[in-house]
Amino acid sequence: KAGVTQTPRYLIKTRGQQVTLSCSPISGHRSVSWYQQTPGQGLQFLFEYFSETQRNKGNFPGRFSGRQFSNSRSEMNVSTLELGDSALYLCASSLGAAEQYFGPGTRLTVT
Amino acid sequence: KNEVEQSPQNLTAQEGEFITINCSYSVGISALHWLQQHPGGGIVSLFMLSSGKKKHGRLIATINIQEKHSSLHITASHPRDSAVYICAVRMYSGGGADGLTFGKGTHLIIQP
Numbered sequence: 001k002a003g004v005t006q007t008p009r010y011l012i013k014t015r016g017q018q019v020t021l022s023c024s025p026i027s028g029h030r031s032v033s034w035y036q037q038t039p040g041q042g043l044q045f046l047f048e049y050f051s052e053t054q055r056n057k058g059n060f061p062g063r064f065s066g067r068q069f070s071n072s073r074s075e076m077n078v079s080t081l082e083l084g085d086s087a088l089y090l091c092a093s094s095l096g097a098a099e100q101y102f103g104p105g106t107r108l109t110v111t
Numbered sequence: 112k113n114e115v116e117q118s119p120q121n122l123t124a125q126e127g128e129f130i131t132i133n134c135s136y137s138v139g140i141s142a143l144h145w146l147q148q149h150p151g152g153g154i155v156s157l158f159m160l161s162s163g164k165k166k167h168g169r170l171i172a173t174i175n176i177q178e179k180h181s182s183l184h185i186t187a188s189h190p191r192d193s194a195v196y197i198c199a200v201r202m203y204s205g206g207g208a209d210g211l212t213f214g215k216g217t218h219l220i221i222q223p
Binding site (some may be wrong): 033035037042043044045046047048056057058088090092097098099100101102104105107 | 141142144146152153154155156159197199201209210211212213214215216
């Protein structure tokens, strides 16, 4: 089985712009979670989706949003980018609330 | 105060040593995960526990629900075990289970 894929792998954006990141889960996995990792805050939970429904949301401002499609692929969007949004964004897929399989991440740099 | 505390933050050991990394949490959980992250960012899930003990190769994970504590052990450590080990818990909330809450990680270096 192919693993979790994320695109793009690297991204450079300017403050004020918006960005969309994509995640394709392992085939058959209906749960997708998104995480942000920074040197200062470590790993933090962003959202969790299951069958196109957001099940949980972390403590992030409304500029961070996401969605899941009928094929379980997921996207997250960050609007009005700030320097502090520079981070590694990871997605993980699972069969429900089971062990999570992580993608390689998208490294976002905001200048 | 972080809801998930890991210790030690950094650990350097010699090849072959027995390694223990600890994780304590403060509220009720539905599951605890141990993750491994190598330089470059890739994260691998090692274990998911809700009770007892699990073993995979040289890795052993235990959890004590009453004491809200888990340990990850590495037997016969090897330089390829050098990585950051992260504990994460899925806590209960009013609406069910929350997303994962992470510890700060333990940076392990195994010297040959």
